Amino acid sequence: MEREEKIAVLQDVMRMKSVNDHETEVATYLKDLLAEHGIDSELVHYEGDRSNLVAELHGAEAGKVLGISGHLDVVAAGDESEWIHPPFDAVIEDGKLYGRGSTDMKAGTVGLVIAMIELKESGRPFKGTIKLLATFGEEIGTLGSKQLTSLGYADDLDGLLIAEPSGPNELVSAHKGSISYKVVSKGKSSHSSMPGEGINAINQLNAFITRANASMQEVADEYESEKLGRTTQAITLISGGTQINSIPERAELEGNIRSIAEYDNDKIQARLTAIIDEINQEIDGSLELTFTQNNFPVDKPSDNDLILAAQKVVGDLPVVGISPTTDGAQFTQADNHFDFLIFGPGEPSLPHQLNEFVKVEEYLSFIDIFQDIFVTYLA
Ligand SMILES: [Zn+2]
Incomplete structure (x- = not known):
C-alpha cells in the first residue's frame, strides 16, 4: 500500500466519531478494506451500533496462532474549542496527525490491519495464523473483549499483541x-x-x-x-x-x-x-x-516468546509494566495461557488528553515493525 493511502486510511477512521459507541462504522470500513485485499473478516455484533471485527490470515503451513488486537472506540473529546485542531478532523501539521483516538489507539488498530494486508501482498512466508481481534467498547467496560472471550475467540491463541500506545522505546508485558x-x-x-x-x-x-x-x-x-x-x-x-x-x-x-x-x-x-x-x-x-x-491484572514474563520475537526485530528494548488497563484484562481470562506483548505507535502520556496526536512517521514505521514481529514470531 502506498504511503499516502496508509495515512488517508487512518484519517478516514479518525473522522468517525466512535466515542464509546458507533464502532460498527469503523469495523465495517476496515472489513471493506480487508475485503478489497482478499482477506475475509467477520463482524461480531453486540447491540445497536457496536461490533467487533475478527479476521484471520493463514500462512502456508500450520503453526501458532498470533492474536493481534486494537480497539475501535475512543474517549470523548471534551471541550472541542480548546483543541488546536478540531478533534475529529484528523489534521496533519509538522508531521503530527492530531485528533481524538490518534494515539489511543486508531493508529495502532489501523496499523495492525494494514500490516496484515501488506504481509499478505508481500508473500513473505510464515507458519500458522494471524488473528485480528478488533474490539468495540474498550474504554468503558472492556465490553468487546469480554464478548469475544466469552464466545471463545481467544481460546486458540498462542500469543497476543495489543497495539496500545507504548511508543517505540519500550515493550510492555504487564498492566494493572x-x-x-x-x-x-x-x-x-x-x-x-x-x-x-x-x-x-x-x-x-x-x-x-x-x-x-x-x-x-x-x-x-x-x-x-x-x-x-x-x-x-x-x-x-x-x-x-x-x-x-x-x-x-x-x-x-x-x-x-x-x-x-x-x-x-x-x-x-x-x-x-x-x-x-x-x-x-x-x-x-x-x-x-x-x-x-x-x-484483571496481566503480568506476563519479560522473556515470553512474543517479547523475544519483538526484541529480535527492534533490539533489546526494556520490558516494563503500565498502570492503564487494556483488553488484555479480558482476553487473558480465556482457557489458554499465551505469550503477551503491548507495543504500538503513540505517546503513552497522550491518551485521553487535549491535542492528542500521533507522529505520522512513527505510525508508518510501526506498520513495518508489526509485519516483522508477525513473521519472526510465526517463523
Ligand atoms: Zn486504548
Missing part, C-alpha cells in the same frame, strides 16, 4: 487490573434538629470510607509487583442528602482500585465485601456493595 464499585447507604430521614429519630446514611458511608481506605492501605503496604508497583485505591464519586435540615436517608459513593497479580481481584472483592458485612452488623440502616467493573 481495575475494579470499580459502588456503595449505596440507606438510612432514615428525620428533621436535623432530631438526628436521633433518623438514621444518617452519610455517617454510615463514612464508616465504610475510613475502613476501606485503611484496609486497602494494608494491601498496598504488604504486596508489591516488580513491574507494576502497589495496589492503589481511590474513592472518586460521592453524593448524599437532599437538604441542609434533613437527616439524609440515602448516600452513595463510587471507587476505583488498580490491582496487581500478587493480590488479585477476587481477594480485593472479598475484602471489601467483608468490610460491608461487618458494618452492616453494627448499623441500623444498610450498605449495599456492587462491583461495576472487574478488569
Whole structure:
C-alpha cells in the first residue's frame, strides 16, 4: 500500500466519531478494506451500533496462532474549542496527525490491519495464523473483549499483541487490573434538629470510607509487583442528602482500585465485601456493595516468546509494566495461557488528553515493525 493511502486510511477512521459507541462504522470500513485485499473478516455484533471485527490470515503451513488486537472506540473529546485542531478532523501539521483516538489507539488498530494486508501482498512466508481481534467498547467496560472471550475467540491463541500506545522505546508485558464499585447507604430521614429519630446514611458511608481506605492501605503496604508497583485505591464519586435540615436517608459513593497479580481481584472483592458485612452488623440502616467493573491484572514474563520475537526485530528494548488497563484484562481470562506483548505507535502520556496526536512517521514505521514481529514470531 502506498504511503499516502496508509495515512488517508487512518484519517478516514479518525473522522468517525466512535466515542464509546458507533464502532460498527469503523469495523465495517476496515472489513471493506480487508475485503478489497482478499482477506475475509467477520463482524461480531453486540447491540445497536457496536461490533467487533475478527479476521484471520493463514500462512502456508500450520503453526501458532498470533492474536493481534486494537480497539475501535475512543474517549470523548471534551471541550472541542480548546483543541488546536478540531478533534475529529484528523489534521496533519509538522508531521503530527492530531485528533481524538490518534494515539489511543486508531493508529495502532489501523496499523495492525494494514500490516496484515501488506504481509499478505508481500508473500513473505510464515507458519500458522494471524488473528485480528478488533474490539468495540474498550474504554468503558472492556465490553468487546469480554464478548469475544466469552464466545471463545481467544481460546486458540498462542500469543497476543495489543497495539496500545507504548511508543517505540519500550515493550510492555504487564498492566494493572481495575475494579470499580459502588456503595449505596440507606438510612432514615428525620428533621436535623432530631438526628436521633433518623438514621444518617452519610455517617454510615463514612464508616465504610475510613475502613476501606485503611484496609486497602494494608494491601498496598504488604504486596508489591516488580513491574507494576502497589495496589492503589481511590474513592472518586460521592453524593448524599437532599437538604441542609434533613437527616439524609440515602448516600452513595463510587471507587476505583488498580490491582496487581500478587493480590488479585477476587481477594480485593472479598475484602471489601467483608468490610460491608461487618458494618452492616453494627448499623441500623444498610450498605449495599456492587462491583461495576472487574478488569484483571496481566503480568506476563519479560522473556515470553512474543517479547523475544519483538526484541529480535527492534533490539533489546526494556520490558516494563503500565498502570492503564487494556483488553488484555479480558482476553487473558480465556482457557489458554499465551505469550503477551503491548507495543504500538503513540505517546503513552497522550491518551485521553487535549491535542492528542500521533507522529505520522512513527505510525508508518510501526506498520513495518508489526509485519516483522508477525513473521519472526510465526517463523
Ligand atoms: Zn486504548
